[in-house]
Amino acid sequence: MVCKTVLGEAQQVKIAIDLIEMGARLQLLQEETSLSRERLLRLYKEIKKESPSKGMLPYSTDWFMSWQPNIHSSLFMDIHQFLVKHAGVEGVQALISAYRLYLDQIQGIEGGEVVLSITRAWYMLRFFQAGMLQLVPCKECGGLFVTHAGDLHANYACAICHAPARAGKTHAAKRATIAAAQAA
Ligand SMILES: [Zn+2]
Incomplete structure (x- = not known):
């Protein structure tokens, strides 16, 4: 063999x-x-052409809850779930394929910035497997978004529908992210 x-x-x-x-x-x-x-x-x-970084790996679920990371994380999870359900991929292949599509989406937007690293995406999938994170529908746009598991989410409004004031100056980026999320 x-x-x-x-x-x-x-x-x-x-x-x-x-x-x-x-x-x-x-x-x-x-x-x-x-x-x-x-x-x-x-x-x-x-x-x-260099040695891998020896820094700490991300281990907290909190990062996924802040405004821009949440939009990117939710977009990635959307793509990942779609691939697992409809393309028959799983495990590390699903991670690679979903991350490649996520990069395509973000890099296709003018001024689009890759916020979610593949290492964080990998961690996030583990947090989902461990039941620490879940996807919840936004009551306004209906999209699915990453939230802490166990919280009450009956009236959940997502980070796109309810952007914080400080996000106002990146309106164009926000619209682009919405467009990308819808295209996915
Ligand atoms: Zn929404």
């Missing part, structure tokens, strides 16, 4: 390269591929 092993190995390398190119942190690579840490480090340095 050498052939199968080589193919499996090639797939793992492909996954690792995709993730590294999307900016994934080393911990994500270690958990989502079967490649050794040494191998991953070599791949990382070859692709990024």
Whole structure:
């Protein structure tokens, strides 16, 4: 079964390269591929021309609740759910495909800024699996948005419908984000 092993190995390398190119942190690579840490480090340095960051990984659910991150996170979850339901992808492949589509959406907007990193997206999926986050419909626009699980959300209004005053100066960005969310 050498052939199968080589193919499996090639797939793992492909996954690792995709993730590294999307900016994934080393911990994500270690958990989502079967490649050794040494191998991953070599791949990382070859692709990024630098060593992976040793900083702390995000671990709090609060980041996903602030205004702009919430819109981006909700857009990503929308895409991810659609792919899992309709495209038959799962696990790390669903993460990669959904993140690629998220990047397409944001980079297709003039002045669009990528707010959600792939590492945060990966963490968010874990928070959903752990039942710490959920998707709740906005009572005004009907879109699904990321919220803390367990809170009462009967009258939930989303970050797009109820933007804080400080977001006012980025009106154009807001309209663009709405357009992107609807297009997804
Ligand atoms: Zn809304």
